[in-house]
Amino acid sequence: MRTWILKMDNNHDHENGNFFENLPEGFVANALALTSPRDVCRLSLVCTVFRSAAEWDAVWEKFLPLDYHKILMEAEGGGGGACGLVRSGSKKELYISLCDHPLIIDGGNKSFSLDKWSGKKCYMLAARDLSIVWGDTPRYWRWVSVPESRFAEAAELMSVCWLEVHGKIDTSMLSKDTSYVAYLVYKSSPDIYGFEHQPAEVSIGVNGVQSQTMTVYLDPEAWQRQRYGHGLAGRRMGIINRIRRLGSHSNDGPPLNGPKPRPDGWLEIELGEFYNEKGQEGELEMRVMEVKGGNWKGGLIVQGIEIRPKAN
DSSP: OHHHHHHHHHTOOGGGSOGGGGSOHHHHHHHHTTSOHHHHHHHTTSOHHHHHHTTOHHHHHTTSOTTHHHHHHHSGGGGTHHHHHHHHTOHHHHHHHHHHSOEEEGGGTEEEEEOTTTOOEEEEEEGGGSEETTTTOTTTEEEEOOTTOSSSOEEEEOOBSSEEEEEEEEGGGSOTTEEEEEEEEEEEEEEEESOSSOOEEEEEEETTEEEEEEEEOOSHHHHHHHHTOSHHHHHHHHHHHHHHHHHTTSTTSOOEEOOEEOTTSOEEEEEEEEEEOTTOOSEEEEEEEEOSSOOOBEEEEEEEEEEEEOOO
């Protein structure tokens, strides 16, 4: 698309003003549909004909997944406002709605949305859709309603010595030929304990074949101490830990990672990357475990596991 614009710009008719304004709007719309949502937003600033063509349904229909009608029909409440946008015929508004307002699907066990800049599919598996060891034992876990969660229930860790959380999703549900990253989405309560000195292990793979493993700190404060330390001794330890992390990307051991804040107020921690190659079939499996320390731990509130395209 950029090559096409440059070629047109080189043939610019200076006597007749802006060459682009003389292009047929339908021709421009067809060209925009061959790019990406990000490029359409940028190119809409070129001139008025680009801006007008960028509103065409034919453009945004290309960026919606082929099965979006089926997804809307299966969503709780029939897709809510999104279905209303289908009836109104505004494909751009529908696209934006699916980016900004995830749909609850699969009986409340998953959410679906689109990545705003690529149009690729995003999913979050609710805590109820995960396999949590002792998850149905109130002494160890309890199910709570959290107003900020997109799902009806979240899993609150009361106290366990064996932490193990599994999630899986069929690769056919994801966009093809796309690099994905999986994240555990959670909160830490003020009373979090047991994770101060014992990191957890996370992994991701297809059909039970583990392809990537990382070591993570689930306690945000423990992670900050690992990164930066406190006081003179802590700063020295922070330097040592940073050196260790740099070396951890070698074959000596798995890399270290920690939680990052999300715009929705939750924390997320990366579980690993996965490339969903066209034609590949199977289940993408994700795991969070801390079973080596043997100490009791608690104070996490798990919303779910999110799988979204890797940011470029």
